[in-house]
Amino acid sequence: MAEVKLKNLTKRWGDFVGVDNQSLNIKDQEFLVLLGPSGCGKTTTMRMIAGLEDPTGGEIWIGDRKVNDDLPKDRDVAMVFQNYGLYPHMTIFDNIAYPLKVRGTPKDETRPRVEKAAEQVELTQFLDRKPKALSGGQRQRVALARAIVRTPKVFLMDEPLSNLDAKLRVTMRAELKHLSRALQITTVYVTHDQIEAMTLADRVAVMKHGIIQQLGTPDEIYNDPANLFVAGFIGSPAMNLINGSVRDGMFVTTGGTRLTKLPTADRARAILGVRADDMSVHEAGQGDIDVTIYAFENTGESTLLTVQWGKQRVIARGDRHLRKEQDDVVGISLDPDHLYLFDPDTEQRIRM
Template sequence: MAEIQLKNVSKRWGAFVGVDNFNLTIADREFLVLLGPSGCGKTTTMRMIAGLEDATDGEIAIGDRVVNNLEPKDRDIAMVFQSYGLYPNMNVYDNIRFPLKVRKVDPSTHDERVMRAADMVELREFLHRKPAELSGGQRQRVALARAIVREPNVFLMDEPLSNLDAKLRVSTRAQIKNLQHELQVTTIYVTHDQIEAMTLADRVVVMQRGIIQQVGTPTDIYDKPANTFVAGFIGSPAMNLMNGTLKGGTFTGEHVEIAGLSGPDGPVTLGFRAEDAAVAQSSAEAEINAPVYTMELLGDATMITVKAGGALVSVKASKDYRIEIDETVGLHIPPEICHLFHHETGARLDA
């Protein structure tokens, strides 16, 4: 059992707060992603779980053991870093085997365990090669195999795909997802890439400035962001956010008027996703009428962006839709796709 509990965990360096009162229970065998921009505290949180950083306050438990005072080697975890950390003088086989030698695992089991780990990441034919003879994707798979061979209670992965190109990121991401399903090991994964978070996670923890902003399934966070930070961070493109005034259920702002909303009168921030809105069939159907700022061809769709209410607002149109920059376009924003947030705090207003 590798349930992980963090209770009131904080990390401070003098006056600087890296992680602030972090509370979370990570279920046994869960794939949890810590997501946020650089400097939000996600890697620090992982390093405290690993024992590479000491928590200033709070308690960290793995299974039924409080591990605050345990050395990293005694926490039964395996880490995969952004840098592969391979030994250049060893071939792939010996790199994968190395944790077994260090931990004095019965040598008679080494070969079977190394071959099983190598097969899981499709490296058997590369076992004789040195790291310098491998591509970036292959080196990352060696690092994964070296973690797998340990058979730990917990995997910790710190931005393991950051150094790979776009195509390799997609294929390696799929491999990590499949591995976690096959191994059934509690996994904590750190990333600033919201696509990685949405595709890999059972649950996502969105962080900003050391504080948890929202915890939920990818669907929860995408469909009901807790605040404007989460709304603006999750999604590709991120949620459109516009400032305006709500009065009697009608939101008004520059170039925009949307009726049929439910919320308190006064200044609010309204949000909606590009794929939920549409180019209006007529000006009478349009809630936004504004000049085109840019048009992007995405292959499966055309992204239309206008400038309205001081914000850039994007809507996805059909892949064959065409319009010129500066030409006025009408956008249809049904009230049921809209999200309302507090104008000052950014907190979600609608249920």
């Protein structure tokens, strides 16, 4: 159990900046997700915490110890790798037992602990097999069991679910959440999947180009994005971003459509963000504005309407019983409480 503190952490390879002078305090027992597109520096950050990558600058603290110069083995962390990193020549039992064995745990203590870990991930009947004989999901469980067999100060998980098929990923996600709540160990979790971030995290750090764009609870990240990148990255479908301007308290699209009231000062250029869920679909003439349907998609649990809005396309979510055709005209209303305004130059949020 420990806090993890990153102070002005930097990683450079020649001219390429992987992580750019970032500081982050991860609280004791917190589940922190590093979220971002590939190449954003999230995995590098985690590998520096693990000691698999040397920082170019800055400090890493685990608990009350600065670990910059410690080897991975001395940092008391456990890591789950994207490709599991199992030992193919060992049985599942030996795989799970390895962290104990290499740290000199007595043999009679090893067996009950391995069995307990195996039980927690439901692997008990596979202990005699080799990793090769297991499915992807089972291998992932072995990797998890190997991490939880000790009680490390910190768990590090590097996209642990990304090699599983979609269905298994959902089950494993729930199991992972259950397990992490039960174990109460500080966890750093790297993913590019915003659903995983939303569901698992106590707090999410959204990263891009080696810089943490926003740090907050899933709620804050989703409902109060700090900038254009976070707004566009979180949520599926992505938040609609509409170019335009603010004139006389109204947002006017580039095409000249007067869209909605905005309680803010006039600006020549602005981007309005609105989520598909924060738009309501009505019959033509009954919404704020009439639009033509570019594509109508039924996903089963809801419907998605891509509508042509001047030169821009916007996605609105409709009721799951709604049935429309391409080129139909519908009315759309925006929820005035959930509109976000961004500065197109700084890409920062304009608070209203």
